[in-house]
Amino acid sequence: xxxxxxxxPEVGGGKGSKHKQKKGAGVRIDMTPMVDxxxxxxxxxxxxxxxAAPQLMKxxxxxxxxxxxxxxxxGNVLYVRCSDKGNVYFSSGKSDGSxxxxxxxxxxxxxxxxxxxxxxxNNLLLLLKFDRKMKYNVMADIFDEISRAKIEKRYAFLKxxxxxxxxxxxxxx
Amino acid sequence: MKKVRDIRKPDIKIDMTPMVDxxxxxxxxxxxxxxxKAAESEAIxxxxxxxVYSDPDNKMKExxxxxxxxxKGGDIFVDVDNYKIREKIFGDQFAIGLFRPxxxxxxxxxxxxxxxxxxxxxxVVIMNRAQFEKILVDLKNTLRSFSNNKxxxxxxxxxxxxxxxxxxxxxxxxxxxxxxxxxxxLVTTIxxxxxx
Numbered sequence: 001x002x003x004x005x006x007x008x009p010e011v012g013g014g015k016g017s018k019h020k021q022k023k024g025a026g027v028r029i030d031m032t033p034m035v036d037x038x039x040x041x042x043x044x045x046x047x048x049x050x051x052a053a054p055q056l057m058k059x060x061x062x063x064x065x066x067x068x069x070x071x072x073x074x075g076n077v078l079y080v081r082c083s084d085k086g087n088v089y090f091s092s093g094k095s096d097g098s099x100x101x102x103x104x105x106x107x108x109x110x111x112x113x114x115x116x117x118x119x120x121x122n123n124l125l126l127l128l129k130f131d132r133k134m135k136y137n138v139m140a141d142i143f144d145e146i147s148r149a150k151i152e153k154r155y156a157f158l159k160x161x162x163x164x165x166x167x168x169x170x171x172x173x
Numbered sequence: 174m175k176k177v178r179d180i181r182k183p184d185i186k187i188d189m190t191p192m193v194d195x196x197x198x199x200x201x202x203x204x205x206x207x208x209x210k211a212a213e214s215e216a217i218x219x220x221x222x223x224x225v226y227s228d229p230d231n232k233m234k235e236x237x238x239x240x241x242x243x244x245k246g247g248d249i250f251v252d253v254d255n256y257k258i259r260e261k262i263f264g265d266q267f268a269i270g271l272f273r274p275x276x277x278x279x280x281x282x283x284x285x286x287x288x289x290x291x292x293x294x295x296x297v298v299i300m301n302r303a304q305f306e307k308i309l310v311d312l313k314n315t316l317r318s319f320s321n322n323k324x325x326x327x328x329x330x331x332x333x334x335x336x337x338x339x340x341x342x343x344x345x346x347x348x349x350x351x352x353x354x355x356x357x358x359l360v361t362t363i364x365x366x367x368x369x
Binding site: 035042054059137138140143 | 189190192193196197199200203204206207221222223224225226227228231232233243330333334335336337338339340341342343346349350355356357358359360361362363364
């Protein structure tokens with residue numbers, strides 16, 4: 001492979017070529033045009049390609065009609081409320097229908113807090129009550145935390161009622 | 174005679190074979206991984222939220238995807254990847270559905286034809302809540318009639334802008350529930366986990 005070019009097989013006679021060339025002439029193919037074209041193609045594909053495939057977070061809403069009432073033991077309920085400022089509050093329900101004081105939880109600790117609570121009671125149902133004025137981003141973050149927590153995911157989205165607003169405002173908004 | 178010429182202007186030949194090899198490899202790689210986006214879908218730009226979590230077995234399908242884009246302004250755009258279905262439902266191959274849950278204000282798209290600061294070059298079909306829910310059902314039925322598969326279904330993905338108000342999403346969830354789309358996915362971009 002002298003010079004790295006393509007070594008052509010011996011050209012069989014013909015055209016009265018000289019004796020020297022018959023022995024093994026190095027035919028060099030000019031690769032420059034090919035490289036040019038390949039470079040163009042490469043640039044094109046590099047610029048048009050989108051590499052990072054989007055991630056998906058699955059959400060499943062409860063099956064059945066909205067009118068269907070599901071009986072839940074209020075003792076197994078964990079309220080997750082979020083204010084319009086993006087503050088997250090936990091409170092646990094009690095069997096008599098009341099609920100505990102709201103406790104502020106940092107967004108980055110939601111997953112670990114959930115794991116702690118589920119270690120005590122594995123049948124917890126998360127009731128998510130988010131302020132309508134809250135940013136979608138915060139919801140995605142909370143959902144990210146819930147998805148990452150190593151717990152059995154049972155959750156329901158509920159509307160934030162007037163009473164919830166008051167509770168959240170009392171706890172610091 | 175030859176020696177003298179070599180010194181004056183040495184005949185240097187650069188071997189291009191390894192370079193060509195590498196470029197060929199790169200070219201093959203990019204050609205195989207490339208996925209082309211339809212230019213018309215890019216008009217609706219949303220700044221996606223980030224998430225660490227991603228379902229390992231929940232990937233975006235290549236076809237039969239129903240995309241719901243939530244813009245900062247509070248509009249919900251309904252789009253499917255199949256132009257035949259778009260033509261049947263919206264009456265135009267490149268039409269796109271628009272539903273605005275907030276009935277008190279008007280969508281800027283209806284007046285200016287712009288999403289954010291970009292022109293939306295597609296025909297917009299504006300719907301109210303009842304029409305929106307009907308169209309979600311119609312889309313599914315049309316897909317089933319085209320594919321001869323009674324269980325064919327869209328993968329419903331929601332592309333929400335970070336700064337959309339949650340209320341828009343809440344209304345959207347109510348409509349999805351009403352139209353029997355109880356499984357859907359939020360599209361996010363990758364965030365590195367800083368805790369670990």
